[in-house]
């Protein structure tokens with residue numbers, strides 16, 4: 001068993017820095033591409049922490065096949081810090097148990113939590129597996145929170161879970177969780193689901209701190225970790241350097257939210273007034289086929305841009321180009337209409353487009369989404385809109401909004417060179433969810449409202 005990252009000296013340094021909790025990525029200990037059988041030698045046994053209070057470092061002989069847990073526990077103890085890691089767990093079961101696999105054991109993709117004295121305080125078994133033949137889905141969902149003396153309650157889930165109601169959303173709705181620890185092995189998918197992009201959006205959407213540890217494996221497209229508060233992010237994303245990176249940050253115990261902030265001064269802003277005026281005067285729009293044109297105000301009126309379709313992350317988006325230095329655009333699909341009011345100080349030789357998708361996403365997972373997205377296209381042709389790009393120079397000042405049928409909306413916001421910026425304001429206005437931003441400091445790659453309709457998948 002290789003635990004190359006187990007370096008006691010490193011833990012002593014972290015302890016000296018005052019680090020109180022450390023999170024390791026998903027799959028970091030055992031790796032990838034296992035079958036149910038081939039992963040077996042790498043699995044630890046673990047008694048339920050709810051039933052047994054156990055310190056694997058101090059009581060190593062209490063249970064067999066617990067070498068990884070022992071090492072992790074000792075690291076937590078040596079470093080005097082909470083430690084969260086991901087490993088494979090085997091759990092024998094009886095054939096009288098109707099869920100018991102035919103080989104007589106469950107195999108779970110498991111996050112474990114150790115307190116600063118090495119005690120195993122809890123575990124979370126991944127619910128939304130992502131094509132992981134080696135593992136079973138637990139029969140019951142684990143809703144796990146753990147308490148810490150330094151920052152109160154943390155929630156915990158893994159990777160793909162972030163897109164689903166159970167356990168992530170139910171956990172955050174039901175308990176006073178202010179922080180989430182999130183081991184992940186996330187394959188970046190631009191323009192909407194890069195690792196740091198969705199991590200950050202989750203922090204904003206739920207007003208929590210997210211401690212996201214992604215495995216660093218550029219050849220599999222996996223990179224991007226961060227310590228995200230709703231207002232500030234410390235992140236690492238690097239597709240070139242094969243070496244990973246440890247992020248250390250000090251964040252507030254009580255995350256300051258962004259959602260629902262009423263920016264009183266902002267209401268005076270002429271662009272915001274314009275947005276409010278358009279919202280309240282939608283009857284001026286005329287409908288033709290799937291598209292709606294609003295010639296609401298001569299100043300903002302442009303020649304009606306052509307509507308087109310392009311594939312974005314395997315979904316058939318309906319789009320309109322965002323030409324010119326300013327404009328107002330609307331584009332609809334099914335029951336979602338997306339709107340964009342924008343200004344650009346200078347024009348760049350790049351194509352941007354406003355796209356909408358309202359439907360069931362079915363590739364690499366099945367889940368219903370409603371999306372309004374302003375994206376930079378891969379090239380100058382319409383068919384390039386939705387392609388994966390990371391560099392951009394277009395500076396936009398914008399309001400982006402839509403009449404979503406869900407309150408679960410993740411604000412995605414990515415700028416050039418895989419950087420994150422914070423929206424100026426977000427929230428509901430007149431049954432529309434909006435995001436606004438001015439003063440971008442680098443080119444816009446993606447600004448999107450990614451809505452999830454959990455009950456429709």
Ligand SMILES: *[C@@H]1O[C@H](CO)[C@@H](O)[C@H](O)[C@H]1NC(C)=O
Pocket residue numbers: 032033220
């Ligand atoms: C996993 O297997 C796939 C297909 O067999 C292969 O393309 C990929 O490189 C493998 N990944 C690793 C990490 O070995």
Ligand SMILES: *[C@@H]1O[C@H](CO)[C@@H](O)[C@H](O)[C@H]1NC(C)=O
Pocket residue numbers: 061062063064
């Ligand atoms: C561990 O395994 C050994 C060898 O199979 C066995 O003798 C011992 O009783 C086991 N210990 C525990 C605690 O199960």
Ligand SMILES: *[C@@H]1O[C@H](CO)[C@@H](O)[C@H](O)[C@H]1NC(C)=O
Pocket residue numbers: 115116117118119121
């Ligand atoms: C170890 O940590 C656990 C969980 O924080 C706590 O309940 C327990 O009292 C601690 N044990 C000792 C000996 O400090």
Ligand SMILES: *[C@@H]1O[C@H](CO)[C@@H](O)[C@H](O)[C@H]1NC(C)=O
Pocket residue numbers: 309316
């Ligand atoms: C995308 O949707 C439009 C409108 O429903 C349809 O005309 C077009 O064929 C679709 N494109 C693809 C690639 O499915």
Ligand SMILES: *[C@@H]1O[C@H](CO)[C@@H](O)[C@H](O)[C@H]1NC(C)=O
Pocket residue numbers: 332335336337403404405
């Ligand atoms: C969103 O707005 C469009 C255009 O006004 C309308 O047809 C659609 O029904 C609205 N959707 C919802 C959920 O209200």
